[in-house]
Amino acid sequence: MRRKLAAGNWKMHGLATDLAEAETLARAHPAPTVDVLICPPATLLCRMVAALARKPIAVGAQDCHTAEKGAHTGDISAPMIADTGASAVILGHSERRADHAESSAQVAAKTIAAHAVGLTAIVCLGETEAQRDAGQTLAVVSEQLRLSLPEGANAENTVVAYEPVWAIGTGRTPTLDQIAEVHDHLRALLPDPNIRLLYGGSVKPANAAEIFAISNVDGALVGGASLKADDFGAIVAALEAAEGTGGAATP
Numbered sequence: 001m002r003r004k005l006a007a008g009n010w011k012m013h014g015l016a017t018d019l020a021e022a023e024t025l026a027r028a029h030p031a032p033t034v035d036v037l038i039c040p041p042a043t044l045l046c047r048m049v050a051a052l053a054r055k056p057i058a059v060g061a062q063d064c065h066t067a068e069k070g071a072h073t074g075d076i077s078a079p080m081i082a083d084t085g086a087s088a089v090i091l092g093h094s095e096r097r098a099d100h101a102e103s104s105a106q107v108a109a110k111t112i113a114a115h116a117v118g119l120t121a122i123v124c125l126g127e128t129e130a131q132r133d134a135g136q137t138l139a140v141v142s143e144q145l146r147l148s149l150p151e152g153a154n155a156e157n158t159v160v161a162y163e164p165v166w167a168i169g170t171g172r173t174p175t176l177d178q179i180a181e182v183h184d185h186l187r188a189l190l191p192d193p194n195i196r197l198l199y200g201g202s203v204k205p206a207n208a209a210e211i212f213a214i215s216n217v218d219g220a221l222v223g224g225a226s227l228k229a230d231d232f233g234a235i236v237a238a239l240e241a242a243e244g245t246g247g248a249a250t251p
């Protein structure tokens with residue numbers, strides 16, 4: 001059975017004062033029955049790790065370089081992330097694919113770098129609105145998955161997040177059937193059937209339960225709604241409830 005995962009991607013949000021949100025979340029959920037992860041900006045990694053020490057909430061980064069070290073001003077490497085005490089890293093987010101022209105081949109190289117130091121890689125993929133309108137969704141995500149996951153990706157070291165680009169930060173979500181279609185399709189293509197598949201894109205407390213009831217959805221990668229303890233806590237609770245029913249956990 002795949003353990004469910006609620007992952008928060010803070011993106012370029014968060015100052016030291018915002019650590020209190022993570023502390024509030026930890027107090028409200030002292031013993032979650034699902035995995036919970038917060039990925040703050042790199043500037044907060046060390047302090048987030050300290051704030052959540054001995055709490056059952058893991059910390060992750062949002063990107064890493066392919067190299068261990070070198071002349072790459074402004075980048076951070078996977079060993080540096082592991083050195084903070086973080087245990088995961090988001091890779092290939094559509095904002096990085098768009099803003100930094102990251103290719104799936106680069107995402108695979110970053111994933112290898114993350115695996116080499118024991119970080120869980122959360123590999124993101126998803127179609128644009130134009131690609132969906134053109135009927136290319138399944139072809140696009142299949143190709144992204146094939147090129148972004150390196151040899152050796154398995155359920156222990158890799159999570160895949162399906163995030164339709166047009167659903168990110170827009171308040172629009174695919175229909176439940178559309179999410180199910182893509183997740184069923186991706187599940188069949190995974191090199192390890194137990195790799196967890198997250199949905200991401202405008203997940204909120206109000207729609208979390210219905211999304212988590214979809215089989216083959218093992219949790220969520222949450223942007224805006226992960227910034228506030230109340231909202232993210234409600235999403236964690238919805239995932240715990242879905243796990244409790246067992247319905248969505250059937251491989």
Ligand code: 13P
Binds near residue numbers: 093171202224
């Ligand atoms: P929103 O939840 O803000 O739509 O962002 C989703 C996302 O991109 C998470 O990585």
